[in-house]
Amino acid sequence: MTAAHPATQELTARALLLDMDGTLVNSDAVVERVWRRWAARQGMDGDAVLSVVHGRQGHATMAELLPERPAEVNHAENQALLAEEKADMAGVVPIPGAAEFLAAIAGVPHALVTSADLQLATARMAAAGLRFPSPRLTAESVSASKPDPEGFLKGAAELGMDPADCVVLEDSGAGIAAARGAGMRVLGIGPRALAHAPDLAVPDLTAVTVTVLPDGGVRLTRV
Template identity: 60%
Template sequence: MTQRLLARAVLLDMDGTLVDSTAVVEKLWLEWAEPHGIDPQHVLSVVHGRQGHQSMAILLPDRDHAINVVENAEMLARESADVDGVIEIPGAGVLLAALRDAPHAIVTSADIALMTARMGAAGLTVPALTVTAESVSASKPDPEGFLKGAEALGIDPADCVVFEDSEAGVAAGLAAGMRVIGVGAHAAAHGATHVVDDLTQVSISVFDDGIEIVLP
């Protein structure tokens, strides 16, 4: 049955939502974790959707935060330099084009350099408004990033729709009081309000008084 959602703004995660960077993310994080003897499956269950220093704090809870900050900066630099295999999630380019004249923003745990590198590798245009790691004091699943995005757009959080894929990201969107469209096979398990396989299943129409989002 077709579902129609009305919104005044759309907030989009990047990794796993607009771009498929899973292979490089998992490769680099498993390389980081190996010397610490951390179980690979535990690593992969933690790192998606969060800023790197927070992932490190979860994986190595007794380690000094200052070390995590330094190693997170090194990880971001490696990720920005390695975009091999980074491609768009099917339908991402069409979705961004449809939102061109509507209030929308990227809200990502990546920093500006990494966001720019991955969006460029996927052939996607970066929206005029972005909320990146530099913009917030707390990583997803904290709702700060989404709330800042809504504030910058001048839209009430309840009138925003979030597109997310990760457990941390879905939790952040819901905590911000927003409806969340989960993207990908695992999103339903994370409690997203609605779920699509990819963005080809999403249709966007922009009107003077808002945005209509049509889902299968």
């Protein structure tokens, strides 16, 4: 894994790829409720399950935790959990600074790359009162969940950008691993990101200053 760069205070890019949960939207309350119930049904420790779940599609979490279980069972259960999550928006709020950040990058090439499916992503962005970026790469857009880099590589391709010219905003270990696998630099958002050596880390989006560059790129500076 690439080491952190303690002296780094800013990142420049031609395009940004944005995770959603934990990066733009705080959905931790819902995720914890749904996955603790799932853990209890499996006779598993809830904290252990929650240490794996962030950043991944649900069936990928299940495959990690129950490797002997048939994939079709995981996919079926994932659909049931997605239904639970879509019905529960209590406590879904924006990450501090998210609305202002999205407004600041409106003229910069950017895409959403999330492990949520389109319906859940739409509902959560609306519940948080945030602009829904386009293009958007959701669970339906990829054949493999983060930490596979497919979503970020497709996001860069949608924007017509080289991966090396992209900066990813992520909060989870799985997401940061996916970005690294895609050959991209990472701005880590929040406490979960710190353990995974992002190039630059901030507590939330209020700690980032956006400067749009004359060539259409962007500079992200830690406040």
